[in-house]
Amino acid sequence: MLIRQMVGVTGREAERAVLEGLVADVAAGRGGSLLVEGEPGIGKSALLAAPLAAAGAAGCEVLFGQCDELGQRLPLSAMTRLLGVPPRSSDPRHAQAAPPRRRPPDRAGRDPHPGGADPMVAATEQLLARVDRLCASGPVVLALEDLQWADEATLLMWRSLCRSAAQRPLLAIGTCRPVPRRPALTRLRRELRPRGGRVLSLDGLSEASVSELVGVLAGGTPGPRLAARLGSAAGNPLYVRELLGALVRGGSLDRAAGTVELPADGRDTGELQALTDVVADRLAALSAGAQRVLRTASLLGPEFSVADLTAAAGGADLLAAVEEALSAGVLESAGSRLRFRHTVLKEVLHETIPSALRAGLRRHAVRELVAAGAPVERVAELILPAVREGADGWEWEWLADNAARLVHRAPVIAVELLEHALRRADADCPRRHVLADRLAALYFRTGRADRAGELARSILLATSDRELVGRARWLLTSIALRAGRYQDVEANWHAALGDPRLAPPWRAGLLALLATARGFQGRLVAGRAAMSVALAEGVRLDNATTVGYALNAAALIRSREGDQGGALVLADRALARIGDDRELVDLRLMLLGHRAVALDSLGRPGEAEESLAHARALAERTGPVLLSMSLVRIAERYYEHGRWDDAQTVLDEVTDLPQGRWQLARHGLRALIDARRDRQQEAAGHPQAPDTEVAPPTWPVAASYRIVARSLALERTGRPREALQVLAALLAPAYEYDTRRHPEWLVGLVRLALAVDDRHTARTAALESRRHAHIEPLPATRAAAQWCRALLHHDPARLLAAIDHHRTVGRLPDLANALEDLAVLRAASGDRDAARVAFGEALALYAELGAVWDARRAAARMRPWGVRAGIRGPRSRPASGRDALTVTEQRVAELVVQGLSNPDIAAMLLLSRRTVETHVSHILGKLGVRSRREVAAVTAGTAGTAGTAGTAATGGTAGTEVTGGTGGTGVESPGRAPVTVRGARSAPAPSARPGSRPSPSQNRS
Template sequence: MSRPGALVGRGAELARLSGWLRALSTGRGQAVLVEGEPGIGKSMLVRTACAATPFPVHWGSGDELGQDLPLMPLLDGMRVHSAADARRQDIARLLRGETTIGHGMDVATAIAEHLLALLEELCTDGPAILVVDDLQWADRHTVSLCGRLARLVQQIPLLFIGIMRPVPRRAELISLRRTIPAADRIRLSRLADTEIETLLTELAGGTPSERLRRLAAGAAGNPLYLTELVGSLERGGRLYTTESGLVETTVERTPRSLSAAITERLGFLPAQVLEVLRVAALLGTDFSVGDLAVVSGQTTAQLVPAIEDARASGILTEAGDLLAFRHPLIRIALYEQLPVAVRAAWHRDAAKALVEAGAPVDRVARQMLPAAVTDEQWVVRWLDKAAPALVGHAPKVAVELLRRTNTCPELLADALYRMGEPAEAAVVADRALSDDPPPDRLVELHRIMTQCRSLAGRPAEALEALQAALQTPGLPSVHRARLLVLAARANRGLGRVDEAEALATEALDQTDDRWATAWALHVLVLVSMMRGASDEALAFLERALVVAGDDPELTDLRLLVRINQAVTLGDLDRYDEAIEVAGQMRQEAERTGSLVRLTQAQSAMGQLLLETGGWDHALAEVDALPAEVKDPSVVCCDHGIAATICFHRDDPETARRHLATAAPYADQVGLRAVAQLCLARSLDAEYSGDPVAALAELVDGLADKTEIEDMLPDAVRLAVQVGDLGTATTATARIESLVDSSPRWHAAALYCRGLVDQDSTMLLAAAGESERPLFKAKAFEAAATAFVATGDSSSARAAFARATAVYEDLAAAWDIARLAAVQRAAGIRRAPRVAHKKATHGWESLTPTESKIAALVVEGLTNRQIAARLFLSPRTVGTHVSHILNKLGVNSRTDIAREASRRASG
């Protein structure tokens, strides 16, 4: 940046950024990465490009002090602590620990979901710009969310700009870099010689002498180095103008490094200004005047002269309602001028001042980490209040501070567990349990211990410890009930259904404590579901919801209960109610920011849509969230659903991509732990013409005690097809034992018995009783085959026609083709049909749902507006829009409208 404030050089790079800003004005989002060495001008380039834009710019920066505090760059950039809108207040309450989302829930993940929703909401009002500077210092949650934003920019008018140095080369940064195409990355290198000459002339205020040019050459084309070099010469009075008009210097040697040049320049600042700047350096790259006043012990009025001098010297600059160091390296130079012991003491004093001023937990923790604080009383008092929030949001920070103070072992164990250190968490919990803790801590420590031992594959040890704890004399009924619930959950996890039921029932008899009662009822729900008693499960679910009510401590359980309620309603063929509940839970999970429950709600919705024939929406649900944010079992189920649909639609390439996506996650949960993935793998073998291998996939799953009921009808069908009547008969008997638990199993029993006995009447009855289109079509197809076997061509033709009609509604091209081949082989003529080859690209390739959404995009509706009109989730709409963009070969919503106009005029 020259003396008048103009950017020197970087014309091509500035033009590229300006082009993306112009595209943003038309509603076209973009993700951009600006890379380069320290001081090369990355931030200055972006600030210059953004200076003239009318759109709001949200700017956050990573720094080494905040690396252990998740999402700090985005929280600062979105001004979460200072804005008053509802979404930011929700985030602030989570940060303060005022909103709870249940044991074991990751608060940082919940906050990330809120930030994502906040950006989507801001972009409904118009285009916006989000800059995350110094990404190399950002925590993994920030980098992960930036990766999601890089994919989201096709959906919303957001220009995301990430700025980072080439090192350190962390794995998550490499992954983010791969997300952004090379064409959308800007790599800054040294300034050209002519640009160096221009900048040097501007900075020096005249034509530089040969000596000054040689001195400037030592800056190696780095504009910050050159700026600091000339600034230090000027402030030190070591620049003068010769009689010939050249700007000369008395200095012969360039400072050995950029850091040295900055330090030399800072040395000429007045002492009182330097002191204020060093205090500011404790707070980070950007900071509020209020925090500076609190930490420095001065009033705002007293600070103003030093701040103005620092601004005039080019050290500080304005950043919205904050102040910021013009470059992070300047802050680092100020910070490192102080001895380590002095820095630690200043951080301690800063933390104490912020605590006394009631500053947010994250801002205090930022000072606590590098401070020399141990078990001082004010620290212990602050941690008593702040530790629960830190454990949820920043467990690594909580571990560090709790170890220093040697307090709250149950919170330390919980934080270690959340950090992915279950073995160490178990050691801490075990040690604390040996100290005869009070009942409330006893229960919490056993909860953590049970989690740790279950994760280590030692659930029986956890159960043994719980049984011993239940023998503790004088245990209050409420705490005994909670231990009983933990024991019931442990037994259920071990498959001991009867023991789990007995313990949960005993817990209900012990107390009216809402936590114990609600969780005990949920155990009974799971027990009922495992026994196939759906009506009984539904009754327990409804009781659990009444008990949970609006208790914030039971938010997570309430979401889980409602998701299971949707699943149970589906098991009872009450699909309209099931889909409504799943949709409500998806919205509630989005509102609370519970990503775990959101992925489960969407997975439940996908399964329901698969069963009811809403296949386009089911595919969108699978893609609405990336696999890396889902539980492994959810990934397996989701991609099993998608693969199943794609095979039926005669798209094996896409189907196998879904199976490949699920494969690494299947290794984590056990290949056959998810019935839907097992069914999809079986379908893959069947599609390849190998029914024996297809049956083997399902038989192996049955042997592994997977959710076997869902696989039984296809196992019977394939067993009959390959002549394995023993397997077919055994599976049919299993289905027939479930007929009293749900209408779906009555229809399934008719289907399986009809297949085994080749009874067309039973098969038609099965088709008539089922609410599931794919099952209905299979039953009609089997009935037609049975009619062919008896020579009843007329009835066979009618059954084939009914099966074909359902397959056509599902766009199940593979099934339609197979059915046509069976009819030809049986000598049964089909009604004449016009064959249409399905397009894979362009407008003709859009499904009816995609065409409807594309039309609404053309009208100018946002994803949320489209979602409200079509009763969908905004994320589902977003996925449909992504599919539309890919099929049309365009890059933004604006392009969809342009292509629609061109198509209409053509």
């Protein structure tokens, strides 16, 4: 080991200095990332040896792992080994990080429903949380070698670790070869430097360094002939060492007077020019039994367990062969496993096996591993090379029997194997349809809806299996429902009605999905009829899935009818009926969404936030599609409550939305925030934004966001009549659900109509708002109806109830708009003092929100009454420093100072770990520091200083003065007493519950 370390630092002084600096940084609490790349044998591993040892001596927890070629299709295998996560662990830091168990499949070997939770996504999130908690205990160094062989999930996780390494005491060191060139590795290289990471490319050693290396290995300076021979190694330390070893074994070196030289008479192994020849020379010295065992081991990958080798090698004298290979330096220990000392050793052994014999040996190894009870993913590792080499079909039977488990344990490798099997299988083979079913469910779960639908349709055309037919029709309907193609849901149902192959449980379940689609379309009577039949059939069959989906449709319909209390009861009933069934995660997320909407409408915002936090935690274990849909729901709520910075942060996390209404909702939310913040270029639209003109109004709220944003954009450019024409589309019956969810939009329509003297449209919108309050007599709809009447009849007293409501529930954008309208009405009635107070608080709230356009509109409306914003009007939040932190970032910073990990902060604030990670990154950037420790020094005694009355939910530093014709101040500057509008009840103190909106006093240290 000492010689290896010396070899690793010879000629690498500059690279060693970089590593030593990074180790010193992480020991001091400053994280970083490093990628070391170079050809095999160039010295990557040896270079790391001394710095990693030094890191351990400095008190860092050092974890080392290695990827291998066969394991690159096995998700997270390298990361699980690196982090030392056993299947069951009592260590609280990683008790949740082992890959989750899943319920056993049914007797036919198939899961009950396609598209359940993704255990690999859950495992990734849990492993990342484990790293966070390790870092909370002290500095951590993670070293992962041979990233060129890493599976996609591992590379994504490694990139995430490198991106966030700077915000915790974590040093992430990866090594890789220049080839194969993988896109994920290219992205990693490209991302490192802009984020403060380093990339070291190791080239061959110089002649002087080679000479120094020979002195270490052979005890002398190389002579001219030896130097020429070693020149064929191109400065590669491994090649130099192996060539020297071969020359020593052949007795071809002479030593004299401190010089090592080849003999002048040519007594050397002249034919040993290529490294493969050198390696073959070394292996030839092993016994025949050891070579046989090693050839079998080469089929298992560069690293393997003793149990795997025992099963694959059969009755060979394993102990003696392994001991001989260890003594010869061909194998070495890797914890409880064995691995080849150099990858090239494995490659040479593998190539010495004739291809025909190689297939037979691999088949034997697979059978032995299966007989020994090896995990399906380990067996699949051996089958995949056989598939690529054109196996004769012996893998087919195993794959058909194990497809369900393989899909959940190793989805990437499952896709390749299943696609291969489908290409080879005969059209009339019954097992072909089972595999197509598993592959379709996998594609649906991972967002490949087009391919999933294609496979489902092929199943319907080719099989009479009632279970497979039911699953295929369910999948096609689920795809259409998720995309908002409700007409396709109806078409699938009518096709199912005429299909005699469809079993009663599937028919009832499809009817429940049809009821849901009709509910989204606003066809409530037809939806209720379908739901009632489906629910009765589900109860009769005692089928939890059918009952759950029927109750979900019932909750949706009840919500659209205006009975939010009834919707909440039905959603809770459905959640209790389906329990924690992982195969029904999609349904559970929909029910949690209904629950959050109902709770918010009923004036229980804290419980609504908890429901969405639960949904987010569940979605993080399902994959990017359902997670992205959940993030859009969360962003919607953040927008409504004025947490616009948080909404944008969450929307930035969205990666993979289905085509249709979800993408429209995302872009609509962005456009709304950009418009209200007067970001003209951003608000104009995003390159990938869907076309509003073709958006069906039956997509809940999604189309409405774009309508409101477009109306704002037109109003901002001085075209209020065109803005009114666009916004008036919300009066159509198709948008009734949307305007009940957002009753403030009808208020905005009344305001805009009155501004252009269109009293007919204003009265129509006010009557619609009043009708909504009658149908759905909730605080929000009643407040909106009073608000509309106040504008229509110039009655400021009617506005006080709306102000009181929005202050109580914390909907700051609506509160600010109501205060603006109150100020205008007070001024028009001659009460200038009251107008100044209301106007001042409205401007303060707009400043907190960053609502520049709203503030400009308010100032323009007040100008005719002689009330104007002072010279300290709404100011933008600074880009850097303590005052640049939003309130959420302030709270996160406070918890960072307390030493909490990102997962623990997320749990306290009802956020996701990834959202907290984003906030910490913003905090470090705004404060200009490199570590969590330095955050404490910068924020000591300053947390929460940027709040003012009614502004604690959104952060900001703006101060506001309001002056009028008689002079005077209408609102206090930051740090003074809260402003209260005369005639309105005082708002209750914000809750101290984790995740609730902090008050200014709570923000102060």
